[in-house]
Amino acid sequence: MPKRTASTAAGAAAPSTQPKRARASKAPDTDAPAPSPAAPSGVDHVAPDWVPRNKELPGTLSFARPAEGDVRIAIWNITSLKSSDAKGLMRYIHAEDPDVLVLSETKVNAPPAHAGLDARYPHQYWGIGEKKGYAGLAVLCKTKPEQVHYGLPGFDDPSTRARLITVEFAHTVVVGTYAVNAGDQLKTLDNKMRWDDALEAHLQSYAARDLIWCGDLNVVWDDRDLAGASKKWNKAAGYTQAECDAHRRVLAATKMQDAWRVLHPDAVGEYTYYGWRGNCRARGAGWRLDTFIATPSALPRIHACEIRHAVYGASDHVPVVADVQGPL
Numbered sequence: 368m369p370k371r372t373a374s375t376a377a378g379a380a381a382p383s384t385q386p387k388r389a390r391a392s393k394a395p396d397t398d399a400p401a402p403s404p405a406a407p408s409g410v411d412h413v414a415p416d417w418v419p420r421n422k423e424l425p426g427t428l429s430f431a432r433p434a435e436g437d438v439r440i441a442i443w444n445i446t447s448l449k450s451s452d453a454k455g456l457m458r459y460i461h462a463e464d465p466d467v468l469v470l471s472e473t474k475v476n477a478p479p480a481h482a483g484l485d486a487r488y489p490h491q492y493w494g495i496g497e498k499k500g501y502a503g504l505a506v507l508c509k510t511k512p513e514q515v516h517y518g519l520p521g522f523d524d525p526s527t528r529a530r531l532i533t534v535e536f537a538h539t540v541v542v543g544t545y546a547v548n549a550g551d552q553l554k555t556l557d558n559k560m561r562w563d564d565a566l567e568a569h570l571q572s573y574a575a576r577d578l579i580w581c582g583d584l585n586v587v588w589d590d591r592d593l594a595g596a597s598k599k600w601n602k603a604a605g606y607t608q609a610e611c612d613a614h615r616r617v618l619a620a621t622k623m624q625d626a627w628r629v630l631h632p633d634a635v636g637e638y639t640y641y642g643w644r645g646n647c648r649a650r651g652a653g654w655r656l657d658t659f660i661a662t663p664s665a666l667p668r669i670h671a672c673e674i675r676h677a678v679y680g681a682s683d684h685v686p687v688v689a690d691v692q693g694p695l
Contacts, residue, residue: 405589405611407597412590412636414651422648423680424455428462430675430688437670438693440541441465442657444583444640444684447474448481448503454681457483463675465688466509467534467695471545471583473503494518496529503529504582506543510695512536521565524558533569536695539665540573544582549604556609559585563613570621577665579691580623583640583657583684586614588625591635592655594647605654618660626659626689627672637674640684648679659689668692 433439441463445451448470460468460483468488478493485491488507492515496502506515514535518527524547534541547562549555570580586605590596599606618624631637638653647653659672671690678685 403608403612404615405587405606405608407590407600409597410590411595411597413594414636414638414653418637418651419677419679420649420651421677421679424458425677428459428678430463432464433690434670436693437690438467438695439463439465439688439690440467440469440579440581440659441686441688442469442471442543442581442583442659443686444471444545444657444682446472446682446684448479449474451681452481456681459675459678459681459686460484460487463686463688467541468505468507469541469543469582470505470507471503471543473505474500475503475505476500492517492532492534494528494530494532496527497525498529501529502526502545504532504543504545506532506534506541508534510536512695519562519565520569522562524562531566531569533573538577539668539691539695540576540578541695542570542573542578542580542582544580544584546583546585548585549607549610551604553602553604553607556604556607559604559610560613563610563617567617567620570617570623574621574623574662576662577668578621578623578662579626579659579665579669579689580661581659581687581689584614584660585656586610587655588614588628592638594636594638594650594652594654605656621662623660623662624666626661626666626669627655627674627687628658629666630669630672637676639674639687641679643683657684657687659687665691 476499490508490511492506494504512534516533519531530545532543547559549559587593601607638655639657641648641653675686
């Protein structure tokens with residue numbers, strides 16, 4: 368503003384003859400992202416009281432069998448075949464007896480000779496990456512598929528074979544997944560974005576078929592699917608706007624839906640992963656990272672989708688199962 372001129376009258380100031388300068392309005396920040404539907408609602412959650420807080424696999428496991436004509440698919444991030452085997456892996460598999468078993472984060476360096484798995488699953492497909500003891504994915508089947516494809520087309524990363532296997536049955540395509548993680552301090556977020564771009568194209572190539580995409584997706588849908596969301600938004604891998612919006616974009620492009628959420632629309636705090644550190648299991652502080660996502664034609668065939676909350680201790684994840692109208 369221009370300086371005021373001195374007045375001849377003591378203590379008074381002559382009015383300025385200069386016009387007042389209009390206050391500039393702040394220009395909108397065109398680079399700021401639009402609000403995300405995945406952003407925290409302001410209400411943080413933990414697992415409800417009825418969810419078990421056990422830290423070891425129960426001694427006895429029993430599950431109801433699928434309805435007649437249904438096929439059971441189970442997904443489980445086991446953190447390591449070797450470590451989970453010593454903590455009760457086969458006890459769960461014997462009790463569940465899935466027709467298709469998708470195991471992620473196997474950390475094997477070659478297809479294993481495993482008497483328990485070999486006796487139950489004559490058709491085994493092990494995805495193994497170049498880095499030893501890292502990632503790893505397996506799809507084990509009682510029925511032989513028509514075709515099997517390893518890796519994610521368009522994603523030029525050495526781990527791709529260890530992260531995605533596409534299994535084509537006569538009536539259903541199952542895409543088993545151990546998704547790329549955005550990493551500590553989000554250091555590999557750019558890689559996760561490239562993964563989502565390639566994944567969208569891959570799923571769209573099967574969008575006209577009965578397609579079930581399943582496994583550890585390393586992303587949540589919204590704040591109902593993790594504990595303490597308000598402190599983790601845009602800070603923790605799996606709950607950033609970039610990842611959540613990309614996940615929604617992939618589903619929108621393929622018209623796929625999360626079968627577990629469709630069948631449990633009001634559920635809050637039902638998680639599939641509780642980290643070993645920080646006493647997360649006892650506090651009910653987890654994430655729902657593992658699920659089944661289906662195309663419009665496949666979704667009505669999924670008659671049940673359940674989280675096996677008590678099956679904790681062999682891994683820091685728990686299994687999730689889907690009963691699908693057969694045959695595959």
